[in-house]
Amino acid sequence: MKIQKSSLFALYAVLELASDPERQLSATDIAGKYGISTHHLAKILRTLVRSKLVQAVRGAGGGYRFTGIINRTTLLDVIELFETLEDESDAPSPKGQFAGAVIEELQSITREIDDLTKAVLDTITLETALNSSRLRASFTT
Amino acid sequence: MTDHTTIRKAVLDDFDAVIELDLEGIMEDKPTYWQDIFDRYVKTGRDDGYFLVAEISGEVVGFIVGEVRAWEFGSPPCGWVFALSVSPKSREKGIGQLMMKEMCQRLKQAGVTTVRTMVDRENKLTLSFFRSQGLRTGRYIELEKAIV
Numbered sequence: 001m002k003i004q005k006s007s008l009f010a011l012y013a014v015l016e017l018a019s020d021p022e023r024q025l026s027a028t029d030i031a032g033k034y035g036i037s038t039h040h041l042a043k044i045l046r047t048l049v050r051s052k053l054v055q056a057v058r059g060a061g062g063g064y065r066f067t068g069i070i071n072r073t074t075l076l077d078v079i080e081l082f083e084t085l086e087d088e089s090d091a092p093s094p095k096g097q098f099a100g101a102v103i104e105e106l107q108s109i110t111r112e113i114d115d116l117t118k119a120v121l122d123t124i125t126l127e128t129a130l131n132s133s134r135l136r137a138s139f140t141t
Numbered sequence: 142m143t144d145h146t147t148i149r150k151a152v153l154d155d156f157d158a159v160i161e162l163d164l165e166g167i168m169e170d171k172p173t174y175w176q177d178i179f180d181r182y183v184k185t186g187r188d189d190g191y192f193l194v195a196e197i198s199g200e201v202v203g204f205i206v207g208e209v210r211a212w213e214f215g216s217p218p219c220g221w222v223f224a225l226s227v228s229p230k231s232r233e234k235g236i237g238q239l240m241m242k243e244m245c246q247r248l249k250q251a252g253v254t255t256v257r258t259m260v261d262r263e264n265k266l267t268l269s270f271f272r273s274q275g276l277r278t279g280r281y282i283e284l285e286k287a288i289v
Contacts, residue, residue, distance in 0.1 A: 074269075115262070116262075119262040119268070120278060122265060123265055123268035123269045123272050124269075124272050125269055125272075125273070127273070128269070128272050128273045131273070132275070135275075
């Protein structure tokens with residue numbers, strides 16, 4: 001499973017901001033930390049502001065700060081602002097009963113994988129992801 | 142928040158409190174199941190199975206049950222947590238975390254280095270809890286089918 005770049009950038013931004021909800025960071029600050037495009041991140045932050053996970057603070061020293069609920073928001077909540085994890089490819093039109101059954105079987109397997117992916121992402125809160133990240137960071141320092 | 146919480150081994154008198162807590166979870170009355178669990182883990186006492194309760198001011202507000210299982214599904218001995226509940230009014234106070242920590246310590250003392258559990262994928266609350274305790278999808282995949 002591959003998460004789209006927009007979702008991944010959104011997760012970077014949300015986790016970075018949620019790690020200290022009192023702090024304000026600019027798009028440039030966050031993009032610099034994660035080595036990603038500021039331009040792309042700025043667009044993503046606008047979506048995050050609309051979703052009320054993040055607030056834009058104007059004026060000198062302004063930037064973005066986290067305003068969501070850290071132990072209620074899951075990784076899936078963030079990802080689904082940018083993409084659906086369901087397979088959206090158009091099924092071909094089969095000729096014959098067996099070809100139809102093959103297509104249905106493969107769609108069923110794809111759904112099984114999608115369901116598992118969603119079950120994982122929907123049960124990891126931002127708080128859990130941050131705690132695990134902090135633990136990981138403490139092992140590597 | 143967990144200063145006054147005591148984690149202790151379950152006793153026979155906890156039976157009704159455990160049943161009540163269990164009903165707050167899946168709303169399915171199964172006294173025979175719990176009688177069997179109490180017989181196996183409380184009445185007889187086992188050195189590789191643990192039935193713990195969390196108590197605040199004399200009231201049982203949570204329980205956890207786990208044991209060491211060896212060579213099931215070809216797995217070397219490991220700990221299994223197969224029941225866990227915290228009263229809704231006592232949630233978000235770290236009680237589940239305390240019980241899980243105590244269970245892991247006991248399992249570790251019993252000689253295992255891995256703890257497992259299984260949770261319905263629709264049960265977001267419990268899944269999120271175990272995730273927050275560091276559990277991740279393991280190396281065994283549960284498979285099932287309807288038998289018609």
